[in-house]
Amino acid sequence: MAGANLDLFESEWAILQAVWTLEPCAAPTVQEALEREKGWAYTTVKTMMDRMVKKKLLKVERIRNLCLYSSAISKPEAQRSEIMRTLKRAFNGTITPMMQFLIENDELTRQEYRHLERLIKNRKRKKSGSRKQR
Numbered sequence: 001m002a003g004a005n006l007d008l009f010e011s012e013w014a015i016l017q018a019v020w021t022l023e024p025c026a027a028p029t030v031q032e033a034l035e036r037e038k039g040w041a042y043t044t045v046k047t048m049m050d051r052m053v054k055k056k057l058l059k060v061e062r063i064r065n066l067c068l069y070s071s072a073i074s075k076p077e078a079q080r081s082e083i084m085r086t087l088k089r090a091f092n093g094t095i096t097p098m099m100q101f102l103i104e105n106d107e108l109t110r111q112e113y114r115h116l117e118r119l120i121k122n123r124k125r126k127k128s129g130s131r132k133q134r
Contacts, residue, residue: 006073006081011048012057013078014038019058020075024068 008016018033019025031045049069052058061068091098102108103116 006057006078007085008057008078008082011038012052015045015048015052016057016071016073016075016078019069019071023070024061025070026066026068030069 014034014037015030018030022029022033027046027049028042030049031040031042034040034045049058049060053060053069056072058069059072061070087093087095087098091101103113108116
């Protein structure tokens with residue numbers, strides 16, 4: 001599923017978040033985990049999870065009358081797909097304007113700026129180190 005455009009709905013994100021935390025898990029367990037935040041009934045959660053199996057977002061293992069669900073995609077795969085979708089929609093597929101937008105956002109703390117700087121420096125070091133080894 002890597003590299004696929006997943007186009008996840010908010011409801012699917014919520015269910016995946018619960019499944020990543022609880023897997024393998026039954027639909028009632030997911031419903032209980034989301035009940036306070038979403039207020040969804042068991043039938044709603046079960047229907048969505050069954051649809052997510054058809055979309056290959058979840059896997060199901062049937063043990064007698066128990067269905068245990070687990071994720072068919074990893075959290076990084078889902079995050080990557082979501083970021084790439086946003087990048088294409090909002091920034092014409094170019095990363096520099098997106099990064100500029102994020103950096104110029106006044107909501108970042110000094111600690112977050114420092115962390116971003118460290119990430120960029122570390123990535124540059126890794127890239128220059130891999131070029132020297134070639």
